[in-house]
Amino acid sequence: MAKTVTALELGKIELSEATKAYFAKCEEKLGLVPNVLMAYAFDDKKLRAFTDMYNDLMLGESGLSKLEREMIAVAVSSINHCYYCLTAHGAAVRQLSGDPSLGEMMVMNFRAADLSDRQNAMLEFAVKLTEEPAKIVEADRAALRKAGFSDRDIWDIASTAAFFNMSNRVAAAVDMRPNDDYHAMAR
Numbered sequence: 387m388a389k390t391v392t393a394l395e396l397g398k399i400e401l402s403e404a405t406k407a408y409f410a411k412c413e414e415k416l417g418l419v420p421n422v423l424m425a426y427a428f429d430d431k432k433l434r435a436f437t438d439m440y441n442d443l444m445l446g447e448s449g450l451s452k453l454e455r456e457m458i459a460v461a462v463s464s465i466n467h468c469y470y471c472l473t474a475h476g477a478a479v480r481q482l483s484g485d486p487s488l489g490e491m492m493v494m495n496f497r498a499a500d501l502s503d504r505q506n507a508m509l510e511f512a513v514k515l516t517e518e519p520a521k522i523v524e525a526d527r528a529a530l531r532k533a534g535f536s537d538r539d540i541w542d543i544a545s546t547a548a549f550f551n552m553s554n555r556v557a558a559a560v561d562m563r564p565n566d567d568y569h570a571m572a573r
């Protein structure tokens with residue numbers, strides 16, 4: 387019996403060959419097709435838009451490491467209490483860092499973790515952007531530059547934080563559930 391991915395009944399469509407190939411690649415690399423992709427699978431165009439943006443932000447060229455981008459996802463999702471993203475991206479932090487406790491600290495409170503000044507500055511900015519976007523001022527960008535981030539890096543921090551704020555809200559609205567496999571990953 388298939389588990390419920392969201393609280394919505396959006397129907398099923400015939401997946402395009404490109405989507406089938408993408409899902410097969412996920413199976414090969416991750417051992418699963420993330421439920422977030424299954425949630426978007428009712429509309430191939432929306433799925434492509436989501437995956438294109440996600441892949442660019444999280445896997446594309448950036449001055450931010452993959453771990454740092456995952457840390458942003460977790461810090462933002464912690465503020466938003468997004469069960470799906472905390473579970474999935476907490477697992478990614480555990481896996482990329484090789485430190486299960488870091489993943490747990492990031493989920494609960496990144497400030498409890500032993501992070502570099504660079505990482506703290508990045509996450510404080512992402513959290514402020516999440517909680518008080520209208521209060522971002524030049525001093526916030528200057529603090530990132532002082533921590534060693536380029537203007538392009540600041541764009542990537544902001545874009546990653548914004549993407550996960552959007553994703554968290556969609557996940558909350560539709561009661562998106564993470565794959566059970568994430569809970570045991572990298573422990």
